[in-house]
Amino acid sequence: MELVTFNQENNQLEIAENVIEMLKDYQRKKIAFEIQEKKLKEELLEAMEKYGVTHWETPNEDVKIIYKKGSVRKTIDSTRLKQELPDVAEEYTKTSDVKPSISISIEV
Numbered sequence: 681m682e683l684v685t686f687n688q689e690n691n692q693l694e695i696a697e698n699v700i701e702m703l704k705d706y707q708r709k710k711i712a713f714e715i716q717e718k719k720l721k722e723e724l725l726e727a728m729e730k731y732g733v734t735h736w737e738t739p740n741e742d743v744k745i746i747y748k749k750g751s752v753r754k755t756i757d758s759t760r761l762k763q764e765l766p767d768v769a770e771e772y773t774k775t776s777d778v779k780p781s782i783s784i785s786i787e788v
């Protein structure tokens with residue numbers, strides 16, 4: 681059985697149930713890993729700030745951690761600029777190609 685087929689009668693994709701279950705399982709695991717990763721990064725950040733460490737790496741240099749101190753970022757309020765000065769906003773608008781992709785939303 682194919683994992684994904686196209687039903688021409690109703691013009692719909694049909695996705696095998698095991699694919700859906702695998703996606704749900706992967707999404708749950710991904711969320712759990714992201715939570716663990718965030719906690720680890722927070723602990724590393726706190727330790728690096730506490731001890732004044734700005735660079736750390738493993739002996740074989742396959743893992744490097746660089747501390748980047750916080751800063752203030754200035755950005756353009758594009759919504760306001762488009763409303764108040766639409767000609768200027770249009771003149772400085774940059775167009776970029778975006779690769780096709782898919783988005784999968786799964787409630788866990």
